[in-house]
Amino acid sequence: MKIAVIGYGAIGRFLIEQLDAVPDFEIAAVYSVPAPPDRAERVVDDLDALLATRPDLVVECAGHRALSECGEAVLRSGVDLLVVSVGALADPALEQQLRTAARHGGRLLIAAGALSGLDALSTAREAGLDSVSYVGKKAPAAWTNTPAEDMVDLTSITSAVTFLECDARTAALRFPQNANVVAAIALAGLGFERTQVSLVVDPASNGNNHSFVARGAFGEIAMTTRSATLPANPKTSMLAPYSLVQTIKKHAGLIIV
Template sequence: MTRAKPGRAGTAGRKSLRLAFVGWGAIARTAAGLLTGAPVEIVAVATRGRSDLVDPPETARLITDPGELTDIAPQVVAEAAGRESVAEWGPAALECGADFIVSSVSALADADVLTSLRSIAIGQGAQIHIQPGALAGVEALAAARSLGLETVEHRISKPPPAWLGTPAETLCNLDKLDKPYEFFSANAAETATKFPKNANVAMTTALAGVGPDQTKITLVADPAATANCHRITAHGAFGDLDVTISNNPLPANPKTSAMAALSLVRAIQNRTSAIVI
């Protein structure tokens, strides 16, 4: 008799995957809506406060303390709550044997956080899944790493208003630009630390490829842009990679790319699907 692996939903009998969300903002709510009909049971929603939740799932227990995950026993915990939540909820998720899906990848620019989570995951036999968010081509980049990568560059171009409220305001005059302007260039670790929301995916590219210190990130304010654009280029023994994606905003939150929620849905669906791509 074939049995499902511990921590995974079995296809026999279509047993539901026990899923907990950390955060219940636009990304989590969109993902939950798109998972309707899938063999997934949302058993918990974790937030800092319970009064601001919009239509939480009837099946979900609302929690504010990471320690509560132990009694709930989710198989997967999906984070979609911001950088600080990764270090807060990740250890508890992994300690109770759940796999941890990370959306706020900029948190892993902190080497101590990354090292700690990796150590717990290894000790518990669990996985940390960095979902690609708004990016395309991450799987190819990670595959190419096996044969050796020489260079990886990631260019992030957004309309000037998208950079408001960030250090970009002190690096250029966002209101006066009449052509694309490269206002910041650094490695992925520095970029994700200084622009944790707007360049969150810089660490995704870094961890898939040559690491935070060797991955070059360039930030651009483009007055002609109507969408957020990511271009990843890489060179190595495999050949050359050049992938560009232009993201439309998530209707529930125009500051977030729709692909961020769609990639989270795919990461969860892959835990229950008979065929995984």
């Protein structure tokens, strides 16, 4: 299976290292802006060059802007696109654009990313959901260079602070590097407006903590994930690239669990 990767940051590098170890997978091309100085042999300068390698699957791990710049073209070329920056779909115009492109081309595959329990949430949606609420808790370092800095003093807090309570659309759009899981929950469950979100900074946290509770006539699902972060990015859970690896293996598999 030939795979092309958009993004060569913390997730991209980790993912490529994992996939390089699997003989069935070939990384055909990597596209990143700006071009990384290392691994020059697989790096291409633009999306056309990436698609010219005729990949079976394109994986996006480059952020909201990259998905909005590249997503439609990848899908229209007929290739499936696996995305981790799912929060970009909180922009209704982009969601519509990608849904339309997927109708005529490749499929849009949304990774669970750092979150566990998305499969259970999708199952519960079939049974009928009344409410879905999510709490995301990260250490102060994960919230630097985000709007959280205007809501709470990250340098002086001594205990956990909930700095934002809002719907999933607001959270995903305001925190493009921290609230993609919220968009995945919204898309699997009750949608962007009906998913309640709380964002928390916790100086005692030594990783990322994602919890959601979904209720309906079926009963209740309560899911909590605590993940270490990637050494290259304190915002990003180690589970995020592994969710891409798992989805790719599933995509290529003959027996799907």
